[in-house]
Amino acid sequence: MSPASRGFHRRRQDPAENAGRVPPGQYLTKDFPVLSAGPTPHTVLDQWTFSIGRRGQQKTWSWAEFRALPTQDVTVDIHCVTKWSKLDTAWQGVSVDTLLDLAGHDGPYAMAHCDGGYTTNVPVADLTGGKAWVAYAYAGQPLAPEHGGPARLLVPHLYFWKSAKWVRSLELRDTNDPGFWENYGYHIYGDPWREQRYAGD
Amino acid sequence: MAGTALRRRLTWQVAKVSAVIVETSSVRTLTLDVPDWPGHQAGQHLDIRLTDEDGYVAERSYSIASAPGEPLAITVERLDDGEVSPYLTDELRTGDDLELRGPIGGYFVWEPENGGPLLLLAGGSGIVPLRSILRHRERTGSTVPVRLLYSSRTLNDVIYRAEFDQPASGVEVIYTLTRSQPPDWSGYARRADAALLAEVAWPATAMPLAYVCGPTSFVEAVSQALVQSGYPPERVKTERFGATGGT
Numbered sequence: 385m386s387p388a389s390r391g392f393h394r395r396r397q398d399p400a401e402n403a404g405r406v407p408p409g410q411y412l413t414k415d416f417p418v419l420s421a422g423p424t425p426h427t428v429l430d431q432w433t434f435s436i437g438r439r440g441q442q443k444t445w446s447w448a449e450f451r452a453l454p455t456q457d458v459t460v461d462i463h464c465v466t467k468w469s470k471l472d473t474a475w476q477g478v479s480v481d482t483l484l485d486l487a488g489h490d491g492p493y494a495m496a497h498c499d500g501g502y503t504t505n506v507p508v509a510d511l512t513g514g515k516a517w518v519a520y521a522y523a524g525q526p527l528a529p530e531h532g533g534p535a536r537l538l539v540p541h542l543y544f545w546k547s548a549k550w551v552r553s554l555e556l557r558d559t560n561d562p563g564f565w566e567n568y569g570y571h572i573y574g575d576p577w578r579e580q581r582y583a584g585d
Numbered sequence: 586m587a588g589t590a591l592r593r594r595l596t597w598q599v600a601k602v603s604a605v606i607v608e609t610s611s612v613r614t615l616t617l618d619v620p621d622w623p624g625h626q627a628g629q630h631l632d633i634r635l636t637d638e639d640g641y642v643a644e645r646s647y648s649i650a651s652a653p654g655e656p657l658a659i660t661v662e663r664l665d666d667g668e669v670s671p672y673l674t675d676e677l678r679t680g681d682d683l684e685l686r687g688p689i690g691g692y693f694v695w696e697p698e699n700g701g702p703l704l705l706l707a708g709g710s711g712i713v714p715l716r717s718i719l720r721h722r723e724r725t726g727s728t729v730p731v732r733l734l735y736s737s738r739t740l741n742d743v744i745y746r747a748e749f750d751q752p753a754s755g756v757e758v759i760y761t762l763t764r765s766q767p768p769d770w771s772g773y774a775r776r777a778d779a780a781l782l783a784e785v786a787w788p789a790t791a792m793p794l795a796y797v798c799g800p801t802s803f804v805e806a807v808s809q810a811l812v813q814s815g816y817p818p819e820r821v822k823t824e825r826f827g828a829t830g831g832t
Contacts, residue, residue, distance in 0.1 A: 386636040391676045395668040409644040418801040423808035568691035584594030
């Protein structure tokens with residue numbers, strides 16, 4: 385245990401019903417903070433596509449085709465590496481299981497590619513089995529551009545930088561290559577319950 | 586947006602507070618003595634960890650205010666409903682220990698070889714990492730031209746004012762005060778938007794490099810306006826205050 389900080393007293397007391405839902409080092413917020421490394425892209429829907437698969441042999445959907453796929457409503461807790469967590473966030477999206485099944489591709493690792501050039505790496509095992517979605521709606525509304533709209537990846541069991549905003553493709557790879565923040569020293573996997581914020585955690 | 590590999594384990598260290606500087610009524614700069622600070626780049630941040638008597642831990646991130654090579658300093662604004670910032674601004678004293686680790690981040694950084702001209706846009710305490718960049722420019726002898734647009738609520742909320750009132754050669758500091766202004770105020774008195782940027786920003790044809798830091802609403806408005814005026818998105822680096830969102 386760390387030495388006590390002289391004169392520091394806890395000010396936040398999370399309600400008892402939230403016990404066990406806030407990972408170490410996190411605090412609860414009711415806001416929905418926005419964190420991005422550059423300007424918010426604004427991609428028009430008739431130019432938007434989503435692709436999944438190995439490089440050069442990807443299955444691609446237009447926005448209309450994507451929105452015709454079976455959807456799921458999910459309510460999940462999210463945890464940002466900048467220390468905030470938000471409980472019971474409600475999303476609509478297409479399960480990555482559905483997308484991979486339709487594409488007929490498989491591979492051990494995925495690299496998410498996004499408008500604006502952002503990338504992040506996630507093992508495929510963390511995107512399948514009902515654990516991840518390509519989400520296009522939040523709290524019953526189309527996903528706002530600053531929160532990643534038209535669509536973002538949603539992988540709520542990992543730190544939220546893995547839930548890539550403005551996602552346009554999931555590229556399947558044999559190697560677990562670091563994405564954008566992972567290259568800048570953030571953890572290659574990012575499990576909030578093991579507090580894997582930075583490389584080596 | 587290719588990155589440079591910075592893969593080093595970040596261990597917690599105990600720093601000693603060597604000075605507390607009152608910047609405004611709600612803002613303090615803490616100078617920190619860290620025996621094993623690995624060095625940082627201008628624009629990076631660090632994590633602070635506080636522990637109470639029961640072992641309860643609170644962690645937050647703060648931008649580094651000092652330039653590389655200077656004594657490490659962070660500048661903290663008190664958020665009245667916060668848990669960590671009131672401790673740092675009101676309780677912490679010279680000689681106290683403070684646990685930290687860093688540096689963190691490697692995208693929102695500037696080195697002289699990145700060039701310019703530089704457009705620095707700050708909303709409120711978003712000035713902190715930009716101040717590190719300005720000091721780094723001066724200390725390295727860089728002559729890259731800089732325009733800093735700094736939006737504050739009132740003149741009393743301007744952080745580092747003494748420093749910015751005497752800017753280094755090649756640095757223009759432009760204030761805008763959004764809530765109230767002194768009677769003799771000759772600076773801007775409106776929110777930073779496309780019209781204001783059209784007056785103060787480098788034209789896109791100058792191939793400027795922009796760093797924008799502040800509350801989400803400020804960063805969204807300003808970065809959007811820059812892109813619409815022709816700045817390539819990859820030349821606009823942003824850092825948003827997540828935790829206070831929706832302002």
